[in-house]
Amino acid sequence: MSAKIPVSPDTRTDTDVAAEVQRQLTVFARRIRTQSAQLHPQLPFVAYSMLSEIDAVGGCRAVDLAHLYRLDKSTVSRQVGDLERRGLVSRSPDPAGGRxxxxxxxxxxxxxxxxxxxxxxxxxxxxxxxxxxDDRQHFARLLRRYNGD
Amino acid sequence: MSAKIPVSPDTRTDTDVAAEVQRQLTVFARRIRTQSAQLHPQLPFVAYSMLSEIDAVGGCRAVDLAHLYRLDKSTVSRQVGDLERRGLVSRSPDPAGGRxxxxxxxxxxxxxxxxxxxxxxxxxxxxxxxxxxDDRQHFARLLRRYNGD
DNA sequence: GCTCATGAGTTGTATAGTACAACTTATAGA
DNA sequence: TCTATAAGTTGTACTATACAACTCATGAGC
Incomplete structure (x- = not known):
């Protein structure tokens, strides 16, 4: 089909390894949306991951989600609004005050x-x-580290 | 739940680790788009990753990209069209025939x-x-394995 | 007490990314 | 030759997103 140049992963330099990490992460990122849509068609990917995060941390603010995912607050606002309209999350005033x-x-x-x-x-x-x-735990540990905890 | 998954005393721990893997992968997936947009504002994330892939494998067809990223062929068609309009890729008939x-x-x-x-x-x-x-290589290897290469 | 800065959130608007369906077209096999 | 298949394109609708401009609560400085 195409002229692939066979490069054994073991013979790559540091930079190549980093590039390979980047490439694999990209493939993953491209796939997860589709996969996610198939796994829970009831809820869009983004809404689902936010719902999941709110659950995982036992409640948080919209701005916290924005920081975690590096999203604009307007994006989060709409997603959260959608979740509330569906009756999946509730909102209450932050005890810490402010809006x-x-x-x-x-x-x-x-x-x-x-x-x-x-x-x-x-x-x-x-x-x-x-x-x-061992591999699972190592994978989880490396990912966590990559994401900066 | 699939009956193909063997139930063992370790299953509970395994599942927790798997869930952690899922969570970390999701965080990564949410972030890469933003990050990518900052790194190369000249080109949208998707177009960039496709261009990068075409380069990495030394040339391929649109349908190959669709398979790799699990995207609809129409999506790839538009992205590739964009890349060609920008003069970043060229198209030539597949020697293997067909369209x-x-x-x-x-x-x-x-x-x-x-x-x-x-x-x-x-x-x-x-x-x-x-x-x-060692960690880099291990990370690359685990990611490659996860992506099912 | 006012005034203003700050931080959280919402809304208007524009654009990218995507799927699905319907279509076109080239090749290979019956 | 006819038909099935595979690759690609186009129409359409919707989601995800950023940016900018806005609202509103609170707290600090005067």
């Missing part, structure tokens, strides 16, 4: 997360099926 | 890639600055 609102996952939201999460994890388990526990 | 067109990076495309890639790698190097070579 802040604390977002909480509602019962319906938790239910949806549970359902979608189960399928998502099943898919992931399938993908990691033949990985050793 | 296929082999995409090649032009001189201008290579130049742009070189420039953007330099900045991108600098950013990545910064991020991986305190990683050991």
């Amino acid at each position: 802040g609102q604390v977002l909480q996952v509602t019962g319906a939201g938790a239910e949806l997360l549970d359902d979608a999460g189960r399928r998502q994890r099943a898919e992931l388990e399938l993908r990691l099926a033949d990985w050793t526990d | 296929g067109q082999v995409l090649q990076v032009t001189g201008a495309g290579a130049e742009l890639l070189d420039d953007a890639g330099r900045r991108q790698r600098a950013e990545l190097e910064l991020r991986l600055a305190d990683w050991t070579d």
